[in-house]
Each structure stands twice: as structure tokens, then as C-alpha cells.
Amino acid sequence: MAKGAKGATPHTGPRTLSIDIGGTGLKASVLDGAGRMVVERVRMPTPDPCSPAILLRALAGLVAPLPSSDRIAIGFPGVIRDGHVITAPHFDVKGWQDYPLEEAVSRRLGKPARLLNDAEVQGLGDIARRGLEVVLTLGTGVGSAVFGNGRLAPHIELAHHPIHKHDTYNDYIGNEARRALGAKKWSRRVHKAIDVVYALLHYDVLYLGGGNAAHVVLPLPDNVRLASNDAGITGGVRLWDDEVWRAIQDSHGCRERKRGSAIGPTRRAALRSRS
Numbered sequence: 001m002a003k004g005a006k007g008a009t010p011h012t013g014p015r016t017l018s019i020d021i022g023g024t025g026l027k028a029s030v031l032d033g034a035g036r037m038v039v040e041r042v043r044m045p046t047p048d049p050c051s052p053a054i055l056l057r058a059l060a061g062l063v064a065p066l067p068s069s070d071r072i073a074i075g076f077p078g079v080i081r082d083g084h085v086i087t088a089p090h091f092d093v094k095g096w097q098d099y100p101l102e103e104a105v106s107r108r109l110g111k112p113a114r115l116l117n118d119a120e121v122q123g124l125g126d127i128a129r130r131g132l133e134v135v136l137t138l139g140t141g142v143g144s145a146v147f148g149n150g151r152l153a154p155h156i157e158l159a160h161h162p163i164h165k166h167d168t169y170n171d172y173i174g175n176e177a178r179r180a181l182g183a184k185k186w187s188r189r190v191h192k193a194i195d196v197v198y199a200l201l202h203y204d205v206l207y208l209g210g211g212n213a214a215h216v217v218l219p220l221p222d223n224v225r226l227a228s229n230d231a232g233i234t235g236g237v238r239l240w241d242d243e244v245w246r247a248i249q250d251s252h253g254c255r256e257r258k259r260g261s262a263i264g265p266t267r268r269a270a271l272r273s274r275s
Contacts, residue, residue, distance in 0.1 A: 017069035017111065018236030019059060020118060021076045022046060023090035023140030024175075025211075026062050027233060030069050035125070035237035037230065039067060051095045056108050063109065072111050073236030075118035076101060077143060079157055082254045083115050089159065089170070090140055114239040116248065117155060118232060119143030119209075124152075124244070125235025126207045126227045134203040135227065137210035138190070141170040146201065152251045163196060178212055187218040194224055 013033015020027040029041040044062050047054045079086040083102030102115035122145070123135035129150030136158075137143035146153040159170045171177065173193050178186040194206060208220065209227030220226070228234070238244050 014071060014240070015067070015069040016071050016073050016237050016240055017063060017066065017109070018073045018233045019063070019075070019105075020121070020232040020236075021055070021059075021074065022118065022211075022232075023077055026058060028059075028063050028066065029233050030067050031234060031237045033237070035234045037234065041230065041233055042066065046090075050091045052099050052101070052104065055091075056104060059105065060108055070111065071240055072105060072109060072113035073121070073239040074102065074105055074113060074115045075121035075232055075236065076115060077118045077139075077141070079155060080115055080117050081252050087157070114245065116239060117143070117145065120145040120152060120155070120248075121235040121239070122209050122227060122232040123147055123207065123235065124238035125231030125233070126209065128205070131204035132201065134197060134201055134206045136193070136197065136206060136208055137227075137232075138173060138208065138212035138216075139175065139210040141174045142193075143210065144169075144197075146203075152248050154251050154253070158197070163193060169193060175212060178215060183215055183217045187216045190216050191218060194221065 015038065016031045018029060018031050024046050025043055026046055027041050027043045029037040030039060032038055042062055042065060044058065047058050076085060076088075077090055078088040078096070083100055085096045085099045085101050088096035102113050105115070106113035119135050119137045122137055122143070123133070126135060127133045127147050127150060129147070131149065133147045135143070135145040142159045144156055144158040146156060160168050163169050163172050173186065173189050177189065181189070194208075197203070197206065204223065206224045207227040208216065208224055209229070209231060211229070213226055239248075
């Protein structure tokens with residue numbers, strides 16, 4: 001029986017190893033077919049510096065104590081297309097640009113893998129799939145995702161967009177700003193960011209997630225909800241819903257690829273120019 005409440009049903013279906021890669025922390029757990037964690041999540045600090053090779057070693061160590069699984073879902077803090085990292089603002093850009101992380105994790109851990117931006121994975125674990133829903137994650141930086149009736153919109157990297165003078169969202173409400181300003185002044189900035197995003201998108205609901213969401217000390221608007229702290233992991237099971245995955249690929253302008261196939265230089269150049 002599943003650990004937890006009385007009368008819980010057994011964990012069934014294929015098991016998904018879900019990995020949430022953050023700028024300061026790496027988290028993982030194993031999910032059952034319904035997206036429930038079958039064990040408590042494990043966590044470790046993100047290595048610094050964090051090259052692809054260092055990250056792969058860290059992930060192998062992180063997940064070693066977890067139960068067996070059939071497949072892998074990965075959330076990564078950057079722009080992702082075709083299983084490749086287009087931007088990795090929290091890590092070494094040279095080492096990460098166009099890195100085939102989806103394939104690399106699959107080979108290292110010996111299971112098929114699917115890779116998506118971390119805020120988008122969080123959204124898949126939170127949204128009600130009704131109307132226009134937006135996710136903002138507050139962590140080392142700021143993540144964002146937009147969904148219309150449950151369908152993922154093309155990725156918008158708000159983190160690097162100006163919001164105040166020359167400050168980007170990362171500068172304005174990222175972790176460094178929180179530490180420098182204190183809870184109340186930083187929370188006022190978060191409210192301003194929420195207002196700006198509403199003026200931009202006129203969303204029905206905004207989900208505020210990430211580790212720093214808990215530090216917002218001012219009351220939130222009625223259509224803003226605090227997201228589950230586990231959604232960055234539990235949303236991973238949705239990457240293995242084939243209908244959802246096809247829609248994600250369509251929204252990102254991705255092509256169908258055979259496992260292990262290479263992405264050519266012309267395609268890489270096109271992806272970089274669109275990122």
C-alpha cells in the first residue's frame with residue numbers, strides 16, 4: 001500500500017524518475033502512474049561550477065538511493081528545444097549551449113528520458129487546465145510558463161526581459177534581490193511583477209511557485225495561488241502522456257527525432273537564432 005493516509009491505493013502503472021534541476025538545488029523522486037511520489041524526494045546542492053559532465057555525475061549520485069523506475073522526466077532552468085539546452089543562465093554558458101541533455105541523461109541512467117523547462121514542468125503539476133493559466137517560479141532566478149486550456153504556449157523567457165529600468169525579472173525579484181532588500185520590500189516587487197504579467201497576458205490564474213514563493217509576506221490577489229512545492233517533480237509524469245508531449249513539441253516548434261539521432265549544424269543555428 002502507498003505510504004500516507006489510511007485507505008491509500010497501491011501505486012500502479014509505469015514508474016517515472018522525475019528530476020528537478022535548479023540553480024541552487026537538485027531534487028528527485030520516483031512517481032507512480034498517477035504522478036504520486038512513491039518515496040520522499042531526495043535533494044542535494046547544485047554543484048558549482050556545474051558543467052554537463054559534473055551535473056551528470058551529481059544526478060547519478062542523487063538518484064542512486066531511489067527505487068527502480070521505467071523512464072525519466074527532467075526539468076531544467078533554461079530554454080529547451082529538441083532535447084537540447086539552448087540557454088543555461090545559471091551554469092557555464094559555453095559548456096551548455098546546444099548540449100543534448102535529454103540524450104545524455106538517458107544514456108547515463110539507462111532509461112528513456114524527456115526534458116522540458118523546469119517552470120513548464122512545474123506548471124504541468126499545478127494547472128487546472130481551464131482558461132489562461134500562468135506559472136511564475138521564484139528561485140535563484142525567475143521561471144515562467146503559459147498554458148491555454150491546459151495546452152503549453154511557446155516558451156516565454158521572462159527572466160531576461162526588462163521590468164524596471166535596466167533590471168530584468170531575474171535582477172528585480174531573483175534570490176539576490178530578496179536577500180539584499182528584505183522580505184517586505186522584495187514582496188512589493190513581486191506584487192509589481194504580478195501586475196505587469198497580468199497587464200501583459202490577462203491570465204485567469206497565476207501560480208506562484210519555487211522555493212522563494214514562501215517568502216512573499218504580503219497578501220496575494222484573488223487570482224494568484226501559491227503552487228505546490230512538489231509540483232516541479234510531480235509534473236514530470238505529464239511528460240509521458242503522449243498527447244501532452246506531442247502538444248509540447250508542437251508548441252516549441254520541435255521536429256520528431258529518433259532516439260540517438262543527431263541534430264545538424266543548420267538546425268542548431270536556427271534554434272540559436274530563435275532563442
